[in-house]
Amino acid sequence: xxxxxxxxxxxxxxxxxxxxxxxxxxxxxxxxxxxxxxxxxxxxxxxxxxxxxxxxxxxxxxxxxxxxxxxxxxxxxxxxxxxxxxxxxxxxxxxxxxxxxxxxxxxxxxxxxxxxxxxxxxxxxxxxxxxxxxxxxxxxxxxxxxxxxxxxxxxxxxxxxxxxxxxxxxxxxxxxxxxxxxxxxxxxxxxxxxxxxxxxxxxxxxxxxxxxxxxxxxxxxxxxxxxxxxxxxxxxxxxxxxxxxxxxxxxxxxxxxxxxxxxxxxxxxxxxxxxxxxxxxxxxxxxxxxxxxxxxxxxxxxxxxxxxxxxxxxxxxxxxxxxxxxxxxxxxxxxxxxxxxxxxxxxxxxxxxxxxxxxxxxxxxxxxxxxxxxxxxxxxxxxxxxxxxxx
Amino acid sequence: xxxxxxxxxxxxxxxxxxxxxxxxxxxxxxxxxxxxxxxxxxxxxxxxxxxxxxxxxxxxxxxxxxxxxxxxxxxxxxxxxxxxxxxxxxxxxxxxxxxxxxxxxxxxxxxxxxxxxxxxxxxxxxxxxxxxxxxxxxxxxxxxxxxxxxxxxxxxxxxxxxxxxxxxxxxxxxxxxxxxxxxxxxxxxxxxxxxxxxxxxxxxxxxxxxxxxxxxxxxxxxxxxxxxxxxxxxxxxxxxxxxxxxxxxxxxxxx
Ligand SMILES: Cc1ncc(C[n+]2csc(CCOP(=O)(O)OP(=O)(O)O)c2C)c(N)n1
Numbered sequence: 001x002x003x004x005x006x007x008x009x010x011x012x013x014x015x016x017x018x019x020x021x022x023x024x025x026x027x028x029x030x031x032x033x034x035x036x037x038x039x040x041x042x043x044x045x046x047x048x049x050x051x052x053x054x055x056x057x058x059x060x061x062x063x064x065x066x067x068x069x070x071x072x073x074x075x076x077x078x079x080x081x082x083x084x085x086x087x088x089x090x091x092x093x094x095x096x097x098x099x100x101x102x103x104x105x106x107x108x109x110x111x112x113x114x115x116x117x118x119x120x121x122x123x124x125x126x127x128x129x130x131x132x133x134x135x136x137x138x139x140x141x142x143x144x145x146x147x148x149x150x151x152x153x154x155x156x157x158x159x160x161x162x163x164x165x166x167x168x169x170x171x172x173x174x175x176x177x178x179x180x181x182x183x184x185x186x187x188x189x190x191x192x193x194x195x196x197x198x199x200x201x202x203x204x205x206x207x208x209x210x211x212x213x214x215x216x217x218x219x220x221x222x223x224x225x226x227x228x229x230x231x232x233x234x235x236x237x238x239x240x241x242x243x244x245x246x247x248x249x250x251x252x253x254x255x256x257x258x259x260x261x262x263x264x265x266x267x268x269x270x271x272x273x274x275x276x277x278x279x280x281x282x283x284x285x286x287x288x289x290x291x292x293x294x295x296x297x298x299x300x301x302x303x304x305x306x307x308x309x310x311x312x313x314x315x316x317x318x319x320x321x322x323x324x325x326x327x328x329x330x331x332x333x334x335x336x337x338x339x340x341x342x343x344x345x346x347x348x349x350x351x352x353x354x355x356x357x358x359x360x361x362x363x364x365x366x367x368x369x370x371x372x373x374x375x376x377x378x379x380x381x382x383x384x385x386x387x388x389x390x391x
Numbered sequence: 392x393x394x395x396x397x398x399x400x401x402x403x404x405x406x407x408x409x410x411x412x413x414x415x416x417x418x419x420x421x422x423x424x425x426x427x428x429x430x431x432x433x434x435x436x437x438x439x440x441x442x443x444x445x446x447x448x449x450x451x452x453x454x455x456x457x458x459x460x461x462x463x464x465x466x467x468x469x470x471x472x473x474x475x476x477x478x479x480x481x482x483x484x485x486x487x488x489x490x491x492x493x494x495x496x497x498x499x500x501x502x503x504x505x506x507x508x509x510x511x512x513x514x515x516x517x518x519x520x521x522x523x524x525x526x527x528x529x530x531x532x533x534x535x536x537x538x539x540x541x542x543x544x545x546x547x548x549x550x551x552x553x554x555x556x557x558x559x560x561x562x563x564x565x566x567x568x569x570x571x572x573x574x575x576x577x578x579x580x581x582x583x584x585x586x587x588x589x590x591x592x593x594x595x596x597x598x599x600x601x602x603x604x605x606x607x608x609x610x611x612x613x614x615x616x617x618x619x620x621x622x623x624x625x626x627x628x629x630x631x632x633x634x635x636x637x638x639x640x641x642x643x644x645x646x
Pocket of ligand 1: 044045046047073097098101128447448449450451467490491492493494495518520522523524525526531
């Protein structure tokens with residue numbers, strides 16, 4: 001069951017018979033981006049994300065898009081943000097080491113309100129880590145990479161099929177909010193080939209950031225808003241209006257300012273425009289048992305394991321509700337609280353050392369036992385979960 | 392490994408500074424020969440105890456398993472920067488960096504240029520196979536014009552991707568570059584020339600002359616999708632006309 005009707009989405013092709021093709025998650029992220037109208041991709045090779053780069057390099061030229069190889073990840077994201085300043089939907093893909101280099105420009109995109117989608121295909125870290133080992137250890141590194149810890153919308157697919165859906169979702173919110181958005185995948189999802197039914201692919205609506213209509217003379221302000229939560233109307237560079245863009249603290253005109261009340265207002269607005277839409281972004285998939293006594297929360301590859309564990313647990317008579325979190329950030333607080341109604345214990349399964357996601361959601365479950373199921377250096381197995389939830 | 396040959400003359404033994412560990416490189420890859428020659432010179436100069444190497448991220452990440460000197464594997468592109476730090480605090484040790492073309496001429500471009508510009512007193516070894524080998528044969532800044540790779544399926548288009556970068560010629564222009572040469576490892580004659588270049592570089596380092604830079608044009612049979620022999624042939628026919636082996640900058644006193 002999808003948490004929101006609109007997320008149930010429309011299937012993009014109305015075919016009654018399944019159209020099964022074998023695809024990797026990486027290929028489906030590329031498919032999703034192309035479907036959502038992404039016309040610019042910049043890439044630098046890195047396992048396990050290179051498949052996205054390869055697909056986009058093959059496909060974009062056929063659609064009059066631009067696909068460009070960069071000499072490093074610093075440039076890759078900067079190219080994307082440049083294209084975005086013209087209003088072109090742009091994406092890049094990387095893994096932990098490359099992400100580390102992109103952080104400068106992620107912050108720049110956030111500050112300049114230029115949408116971009118980054119597919120982060122996690123591998124084992126820290127540092128160069130293990131290129132071909134899976135992990136879900138980059139949740140903090142990815143989400144909290146900005147000075148000030150601004151909320152970066154982050155969506156996590158758990159199957160190749162979902163990679164498509166989630167990427168269209170990321171593209172939608174990037175445009176809607178004019179901000180960088182993350183698709184958080186991992187090595188197992190990214191590089192494993194599996195069945196994808198193209199007849200039942202779901203897509204989020206394809207949108208474009210709202211543009212400014214004609215304004216007189218020089219009265220256009222790059223970052224104009226009335227309420228802190230408003231998303232400023234966009235004017236492309238090289239268009240009718242003079243636009244000024246800066247990664248430095250700025251006023252509504254986009255002029256560098258220190259500490260002026262208007263500048264502080266702009267900085268607050270960067271966060272408010274995202275959190276004010278948190279409920280709309282909230283997206284979980286629930287496999288319910290109305291009589292559930294325990295709740296199992298997971299995401300990404302571990303949600304797959306969790307599904308199998310829940311099936312086996314139910315055969316043993318255990319009453320368990322399963323929640324697969326798609327919108328990791330903003331944290332879907334209301335949905336998670338709601339999902340915990342009636343249960344005495346909440347389990348959070350994730351493939352990292354310290355329980356990163358658990359640590360940011362556990363406060364939602366007052367008076368309940370919250371237990372982490374963590375794997376490290378290898379995938380969590382259904383049995384690992386079963387052992388925890390059946391005691 | 393013990394070499395015991397009686398009544399015959401010993402004509403070859405594996406350098407002692409090269410470990411016995413079987414190499415992970417693909418059959419025919421130039422990395423293995425380059426490793427061996429580097430270690431052979433270190434053996435002959437008797438500097439094993441005084442040498443520190445910095446390996447890259449790339450196919451040669453495992454260099455430390457084969458080179459029996461102190462080794463660091465730097466982050467992708469940062470080998471010459473890490474080597475700088477080491478050399479500055481241990482100026483009397485022999486320090487070398489060893490990097491692929493993606494590492495040295497793409498993501499590490501800034502480090503490369505500034506290391507040489509400072510005339511950092513190290514040896515930089517640059518293995519140019521025109522491709523990102525380790526990650527699956529993607530196009531690198533060094534890939535040849537028209538070259539088909541996994542990320543240039545239609546061939547490298549120089550109009551949009553630039554002409555293949557000649558990093559070695561580029562850094563040769565910097566005053567900090569003392570000795571700059573381009574070599575290869577695909578024939579016995581080439582190997583002998585490379586050996587001389589490495590020896591000259593370590594000698595120069597002893598005399599604190601500045602940066603010595605050796606490009607080794609090499610093959611990538613797997614990435615190029617060729618047999619080892621085909622790849623060497625292709626290299627001679629296609630890489631050499633563009634990346635022509637030979638000295639690029641030789642100081643007067645070395646001539
Ligand atoms: C910051 C960062 N980006 C990307 C990578 C992925 N990566 C590992 S090796 C490599 C390419 C190495 O190619 P090259 O330097 O040409 O050496 P080769 O493997 O061909 O010897 C890349 C891109 C990484 N480890 N770190």
